[in-house]
Amino acid sequence: MADSLRRLINNESCRILQEKLENWYKDYHINSCDQNLNRCCEIIEMNSMIQGQLFTILNQTAREGGHYAGVETIKSRLLPWLGTCFSSTTSGRPFETSLSLIQESIEKERQLREFASTRKHEIQQLEKELNSTHLQLNLVQQDLAEAQMALEETKTKSATTLLAAEDEIVHLKAALKASQAQEESALRNLDRLNDYEQQVQILKDEITILGAQKSVLHSRLARSRSPSPRPCRSRSPSPLPLRSCSPGRARLTNAARHAHLVARFSDIYAQERLDAQTLLRTYIDDLEIVQRIIYVAAVESFHAAKMAFRQFKMRVRKTLSLTHSGPESLEDTVLDYIVRHEDLYDVQASVNEVIRAMNINPKISFPPEVDFIMISSLIRELCRVAFSMQTLVPPLDIAFGADGELFNESKYRRSYDSDFTAPLVVYHVWPALMENDSIIVKGEAVSKRGALWSRRSRSKSRSRSRSMSPILSHSASPSRTLLPRSRSPSPIRSGSPRL
Numbered sequence: 001m002a003d004s005l006r007r008l009i010n011n012e013s014c015r016i017l018q019e020k021l022e023n024w025y026k027d028y029h030i031n032s033c034d035q036n037l038n039r040c041c042e043i044i045e046m047n048s049m050i051q052g053q054l055f056t057i058l059n060q061t062a063r064e065g066g067h068y069a070g071v072e073t074i075k076s077r078l079l080p081w082l083g084t085c086f087s088s089t090t091s092g093r094p095f096e097t098s099l100s101l102i103q104e105s106i107e108k109e110r111q112l113r114e115f116a117s118t119r120k121h122e123i124q125q126l127e128k129e130l131n132s133t134h135l136q137l138n139l140v141q142q143d144l145a146e147a148q149m150a151l152e153e154t155k156t157k158s159a160t161t162l163l164a165a166e167d168e169i170v171h172l173k174a175a176l177k178a179s180q181a182q183e184e185s186a187l188r189n190l191d192r193l194n195d196y197e198q199q200v201q202i203l204k205d206e207i208t209i210l211g212a213q214k215s216v217l218h219s220r221l222a223r224s225r226s227p228s229p230r231p232c233r234s235r236s237p238s239p240l241p242l243r244s245c246s247p248g249r250a251r252l253t254n255a256a257r258h259a260h261l262v263a264r265f266s267d268i269y270a271q272e273r274l275d276a277q278t279l280l281r282t283y284i285d286d287l288e289i290v291q292r293i294i295y296v297a298a299v300e301s302f303h304a305a306k307m308a309f310r311q312f313k314m315r316v317r318k319t320l321s322l323t324h325s326g327p328e329s330l331e332d333t334v335l336d337y338i339v340r341h342e343d344l345y346d347v348q349a350s351v352n353e354v355i356r357a358m359n360i361n362p363k364i365s366f367p368p369e370v371d372f373i374m375i376s377s378l379i380r381e382l383c384r385v386a387f388s389m390q391t392l393v394p395p396l397d398i399a400f401g402a403d404g405e406l407f408n409e410s411k412y413r414r415s416y417d418s419d420f421t422a423p424l425v426v427y428h429v430w431p432a433l434m435e436n437d438s439i440i441v442k443g444e445a446v447s448k449r450g451a452l453w454s455r456r457s458r459s460k461s462r463s464r465s466r467s468m469s470p471i472l473s474h475s476a477s478p479s480r481t482l483l484p485r486s487r488s489p490s491p492i493r494s495g496s497p498r499l
Contacts, residue, residue: 013053017046018106201340250335254393257339261389261396262433265441268381269430276378283370291429291446293364294378295401298431300357301379302398304350305386312345313338339391350383351376363403398431399443412445422447 024031024039031039062074273294280290317334324330355372358364389396399411405425407414411432414420425445432443 013046013050014106017043017050020046198340198343250332250339250391251393253339257388258392258396261385261392262441264385265389265433268378268385272378272381273430276375279374280370288427288446289365292427293358293372294375295428295430296358296361296364297354297372297375297379298382299398299401300354300361301350301382302386302431304353304357305383306390306397307353308345308350308383309338309387309390335391335393342388342391345384345387347380347383347387350387351379354379354383394436396433396435396440399434399439401425401428401431401443401445403427407445407447410442411439412443415444415446418446419448422449 020039020043024036024043028036058078276294276297277290280293281287284290284293313334316337317330320333320337321330324333328336355376358372403425407423407425412425412428415429424447426448427446429444429446432439433441
């Protein structure tokens with residue numbers, strides 16, 4: 001039975017029958033009547049051949065089942081169908097109905113096969129995608145595991161590096177402390193050496209002065225004993241020591257002195273200025289007046305120190321020009337002498353001059369119980385630094401500043417209470433330090449909007465009150481009097497050598 005069914009499948013009779021039916025359906029209206037009848041006969045013949053083979057398979061199947069197997073199926077399905085096919089008196093309608101049912105069943109089977117193949121193909125595609133997804137997931141998991149291992153390794157290395165860095169930082173801090181200690185020790189030794197050099201030089205200068213005076217006395221004694229009647233004009237002994245200076249000392253130490261003086265100027269701003277401001281605030285509540293007083297003190301200190309330097313230099317040049325001879329120029333010799341003998345500068349005279357100038361300055365006002373001598377330590381340090389700055393090549397000076405000038409970012413920095421959008425300077429807190437036309441240390445200024453005109457009117461009222469005569473003045477009430485301030489200048493330093 002299986003062989004007969006396989007031969008039926010291999011013959012493809014059903015497919016050929018279906019193709020003939022489809023071709024006949026397509027050409028039915030084109031063919032003639034005879035052609036259509038021939039086609040119908042061919043199809044009937046093929047159908048009968050297929051039915052014969054099917055009946056053969058049905059007979060063999062029934063035999064394989066025994067005498068009673070399949071009886072119910074034959075009774076319920078085959079015999080009723082044979083009865084309707086052969087005993088029906090209607091004109092072909094059962095046949096057409098059966099044919100249509102067969103075609104529908106064939107079509108449904110074909111659609112079912114196509115649907116099954118499509119679903120099978122989709123299932124295969126989904127399985128492939130699932131497999132690829134599994135592979136990708138495995139790769140991602142491997143990458144994640146590698147990344148975690150790398151992260152752990154990086155953490156370990158980072159911890160090791162951090163520990164090493166911390167150890168290195170500790171060693172560097174220790175080395176820095178040691179180097180700072182060595183530097184401080186070296187600076188102390190250098191200061192001591194400079195002090196020793198100054199003392200030795202002072203002793204040498206005194207010895208030179210004594211030798212010069214001795215030679216002058218010997219020459220006078222010789223001339224007094226000489227019988228020659230010719231008058232001989234003798235020079236007066238020079239008050240300055242005549243000595244041999246090391247060539248170009250001022251220029252050789254110019255860079256070191258420049259750095260030291262700039263740092264000292266910044267230290268005065270950070271320390272002595274704040275000390276003076278704190279001291280003045282105990283008597284004056286207005287911070288602006290206090291800052292104006294300190295700024296005027298700085299400006300007047302530089303002015304007084306520059307004037308003192310010019311006078312000192314003129315006296316030194318006048319004296320050394322009488323005996324100058326050597327490879328160095330007179331200016332270099334004068335500058336070397338001033339650098340070596342800065343201690344001859346009468347700083348107290350400059351301090352007194354600064355205080356006198358501040359007493360008549362119309363921009364600052366103060367209560368009667370306050371004397372500018374209380375900030376003389378600040379003025380003294382500023383005068384010393386300003387005097388030493390004049391010995392540099394080129395010399396250093398402070399920048400000119402005026403109330404109401406345009407604020408310059410490269411020249412000043414704004415104070416903490418300033419309006420950072422204001423374009424004009426209301427008043428200055430600290431001057432800027434200049435070398436030729438370039439700023440090397442910024443100053444500090446206050447800028448505020450709309451405050452300039454009110455401050456100008458207030459300064460005018462102060463100047464009118466300051467311009468009153470220091471003599472006793474009576475107010476509207478005869479019982480009330482205003483006592484003038486006592487401005488006794490500090491005593492000039494005694495025993496300082498003057499040129």
